[in-house]
Amino acid sequence: MGSTDRTSECDSRTRGADLGWVFLGGLGGTALRWSAEEAWPLHDGHWPVGTTVVNVMGAFLLGLVLETLVRMGPDHGVRRRIRLAAGTGFCGALTTYSAFALELSVLGKGGHVVIAVAYALVTVLAGIAAVVAGIALARRLVAIKGGDEA
Amino acid sequence: MTVAALIIAGGIGAVLRYAIDDAVRRRWPMAFPGPTFVVNVTGSLVIGLVAGLVLYRAASPEWQAVIGTGFCGGYTTFSTSVVETVRLGGRRGPVYAGLTFAGSVGACAVGLAIGWAL
Numbered sequence: 088m089g090s091t092d093r094t095s096e097c098d099s100r101t102r103g104a105d106l107g108w109v110f111l112g113g114l115g116g117t118a119l120r121w122s123a124e125e126a127w128p129l130h131d132g133h134w135p136v137g138t139t140v141v142n143v144m145g146a147f148l149l150g151l152v153l154e155t156l157v158r159m160g161p162d163h164g165v166r167r168r169i170r171l172a173a174g175t176g177f178c179g180a181l182t183t184y185s186a187f188a189l190e191l192s193v194l195g196k197g198g199h200v201v202i203a204v205a206y207a208l209v210t211v212l213a214g215i216a217a218v219v220a221g222i223a224l225a226r227r228l229v230a231i232k233g234g235d236e237a
Numbered sequence: 238m239t240v241a242a243l244i245i246a247g248g249i250g251a252v253l254r255y256a257i258d259d260a261v262r263r264r265w266p267m268a269f270p271g272p273t274f275v276v277n278v279t280g281s282l283v284i285g286l287v288a289g290l291v292l293y294r295a296a297s298p299e300w301q302a303v304i305g306t307g308f309c310g311g312y313t314t315f316s317t318s319v320v321e322t323v324r325l326g327g328r329r330g331p332v333y334a335g336l337t338f339a340g341s342v343g344a345c346a347v348g349l350a351i352g353w354a355l
Binding site for chain 2: 106109112118124150185189191
């Protein structure tokens with residue numbers, strides 16, 4: 088908590104600390120994603136449930152976190168650290184585009200074209216709906232501090 | 238053991254994503270489609286390559302767990318990509334989402350093909 092409100096000129100110490108917050112969040116996000124993949128193991132020719140769950144959940148959380156932080160004030164100090172750890176680190180690592188792309192390729196190669204197309208559409212559309220819902224929830228729950236934004 | 242390595246690899250992937258995002262934004266602040274696109278496409282290429290080596294060249298599945306699930310999973314991000322899509326809105330949002338989707342799936346297919354050809 089405290090007094091590092093020097094935003095634009097990041098010295099090497101604060102940049103190092105930024106990387107530390109992203110790393111910590113990234114560990115948590117990766118661990119939770121791995122747990123989801125263990126809970127819903129991938130089977131040939133079936134819907135990749137684990138990746139769907141983490142991607143949609145992470146999209147909702149990121150929309151909620153970023154909108155909440157913006158409404159609470161400028162990207163300084165503790166708000167910046169929360170954005171880096173919870174947003175960039177945790178939500179960023181919880182969700183994955185590479186596994187999504189790989190699962191689509193494997194479904195396509197295995198001839199499961201209908202599942203692949205449905206998986207792609209559902210992931211992208213549910214992801215967008217989840218972000219919009221996360222932002223909307225933050226708008227309902229958090230009043231704008233400072234009043235310099237519309 | 239593999240799980241610990243996988244989780245640490247995910248943290249490293251997230252840090253690399255942040256470093257690339259930061260570097261690209263400083264140099265080309267107006268770039269479209271932007272750093273998250275670059276991260277997702279390159280990460281999809283790597284996961285395809287590793288999966289290809291495991292599928293066609295009998296590389297150890299632990300490589301796929303640590304580099305694919307761990308590193309590439311932490312490095313690439315679906316959530317940021319969707320938030321950027323929603324923020325862009327209008328015509329640019331769907332174009333961005335389409336480019337990211339086609340770029341990532343295409344790069345993954347290229348990675349798989351390289352793994353097969355090696």
